[in-house]
Amino acid sequence: MTHRPATAGDPAREAILDAIRRAFPDRRPVEVPREYERAGGGTRSGREIVDRFAERVAEYRATVVRTGPYGLSRTIAARLAERHLRRLVVPDGVPAEWLSDAAVEIIRDEPPLSLADLDATDAVLTGCAIAIAETGTIVLDAGPDQGRRALSLLPDDHLCVVRGDQVVDGVPDALARLDPRRPLTWISGPSATSDIELDRVEGVHGPRNLTVLIVGE
């Protein structure tokens, strides 16, 4: 990561900081009250959390498929066939056993594909960093089984594998476990718009079809 901080002598920076200081002549440190209720609160069991996650993701009109650890590759293959997906891009860190039953063209992002080549694929298969039950959210952090952000953006189908132990209860639990230095993408259902007469349309620029494969016992 490279970032060059604005230099200390930068006149615009100094002007804004001076103006902020002038706005609070009696500057005191602000105490943020933290007695608010943090959603979830850690009272649900692991099983309840995963069930809730599955229910909430489905409400966003994503497709949710639950499978045991040994059925994953067959589930992935079945889902690809059902959606008639032929060209599948996968990040370099996706385990080979996820793909052992898939009868499709597998395209690895190594060396990185051009945007035009990536745009010409049908689907992407990734893992995730974490998932949130309360809000039905999956979070990608560009880890080895997720790859760079463009991978999960240009193909029209996104298949995302979520392990049961990756699901946390609420947003606060997720933030506590995520690394802010990594590029993070929070995904809650397929892309959507209500810009035309407030009529909801799923699928604008991001993948129009999201399949979440939950792996648990």
Next chain:
Amino acid sequence: MVTQEIELNDALARAGIAAWETDLAELIVQLGDDLPSHILVPAIHRNRTEIRDIFRRAMGGAGRPAPTDLSDEPRALAEAARLHLREKFLRARVAISGANFAVAETGTVMVVESEGNGRMCLTLPDVLITVMGIEKVVPAWRDLEVFLQLLPRSSTAERMNPYTSMWTGVAPGDGPRAFHLVLLDNGRTDTLSDPTGRQALRCIKCSACLNVCPVYERTGGRAYGSPYPGPIGAILTPQLRGIARHPVDAQTASLPYASSLCGACFDVCPVRIDIPEVLIHLRGQVVRQHGWRARIGSDEALLMAGLGATFRSPRRLAAAERAAGLAGRFVGRSGRIGRWPAPGMLGRWLRFRDLRVPARRSFRAWWRSTGGDEGAGR
């Protein structure tokens, strides 16, 4: 929104740079050579047929044309926008974004969205420029646990919006190779200096106050003459435009009056901005900067000047009280003054409202003669 505030597109056009809006509604507004009317759904004033006509007419001039048989189904219109913009996303070298929040502790910036146009801009071009008001900075990473739950619920009533992107500088091999962050003041530190008005900077642009406002419902967003419509715009725009320090244009000066002070906006605000309080405070500033005469009809200015003069002098107040008590005996035998063809403002007021008849004897006169003894002098 913030780029509209600084009229960036106009400046880029003057510099010979073609800038294309990528949010569906913003695209409709741009292709229609129009103004946004809502924070969240800026093209809410256009119906599907108008949007189809705009796409058919203007998309070709901006890039990939709309299909000739384009229908007015929202799904078909969204698809046309997808294809039109996809071409631009894949080619663009530079993207400009806003930001919903930034974290001081970690240097993280974030964009909260639904369509994926944000992700496209943040991920595909070589260079990313983010323009962000300084009020978007929260102190700690942990603060996001509050705002990430408040914003989608107050904005679209979703548990979570489809996409949220967070980034901290550039990531090698992933996304833009250069990232520039522009922190914008543009009247915000002036607003911060005002102990009453500064709460407007807490706004997270959820648009809940627009959706409940009876005035916004009637006027629509374009009447507010700024990218920030509705109740929040009525308190933010005058402050950003410097009402505390100098006169502003007539439309901006009218904004604090664009309210019945019903308080519905305060009730729904997830960050507890007391919008009615700030509206009244800003009315005071408008009067200080512009005087009554410039702002309001001269009848009211005259009345206020008369009242001011009367209340300044105990002698004049006593005379006015005596005159009112005397007049009350003639005009309102039933205890109230109803519809009465008085000239000017008084007559207009009485057409719709009753007035209580002034007391025959003022409180001060009663106090003087009885010393406050309850039973005496009734």
